[in-house]
Amino acid sequence: MNFCSNCGNSKLEYIIPEGDQKQRFVCNECDTIHYQNPRVIAGCLPIYDGKILLGKRAIEPRYGYWNLPAGFLENGETPNDGALRELYEETHAKGEAKHLHTVFSLPNYNQVYLIYLVALSSDQFSKVTSESIDVELFEIKDIPWDAIAFESTTFAIKKYIENPTNKEANIGHLIKEQLH
Template sequence: MKFCSECGHRVEKRVAADDPIPRFRCTHCHYVHYQNPKILVSCYATWEDKVLWIRRGTEPFKGKWAAPSGFMEENETLVEAAARELYEETRARVDMDKMSLHMVGNLTQMNQVYIVFHAPLLSPEFATTPEAEEARLLTLDEFPFDDFAFPEVVENVSLFYRDIQNQHFNVYLGTLKNGVNQVIQNDDSHLHRL
């Protein structure tokens, strides 16, 4: 950031006495420009023991497999955002009343918070779009782990398939820091769930 969006003068990134975090501050009107994490949402849409995945049609990682996802817009809830992103990328619809939280991920290096839901598809109907050159319902055995766009979060994918098999869905907290994914569960197993 170089210029103030309030008055057009130059900004400087500095610490102020009332705030220990360096922030862009206007040198003229003294407006403080806060830069906060963006919220990235996704929905693991299911049909029986299968999950709907896409082969990305856009960069980054064009041609690799991923979950339909995107950024939350103004004036929408997390659930609405996840359902919208799923529909925009696959034309699939889920039962929003049955949408449940699966994971909250801290993507600290990217300054993002990743919220993953899961919900059953209303029907096994979906399509390709400019954002998804291919869309498929896949079981765990069919999942392309070697061709996944984000290998640092495959543990999350495995946990979700395990939850499908157990028919018991947990909520997880994860942090991706320095390329290493740390997942916390909410039970007394080797990981801790929320």
């Protein structure tokens, strides 16, 4: 962080503020403490007639790999609404969110995924969208495991396969060792 977003001052210190336990950027001019918190990703595991809808990414990272529809939650949006928005943006499909299926955290990347199980309204979707170079409904046996974009998608799909009627959220995380 180079400048205070409150006053524009460049005199920031990276210290543990009084009463806190973590180092934070603190402005010496206006005493603003700058908290940097994880970003929330809202997504869904869309199901139609026992098949899972995946999109092949048209954007980086992981261009050309298959993924569940997901993206950053917008301000003023509920995670449920964000998941359904992402479903439509990436596949042009519509559905109903049944329940929270997965909470998957990536502490090294400051991200938390909230993935909802979604019952698709129909088998209607676009094969290509601005965010997907291909969209396909996969039978469980045909899921392209070697071409899945992210561990969060793999985890969510595997948990669904293990117990498709489970209504409790599956909790997972991926922590990568940092090189020093």
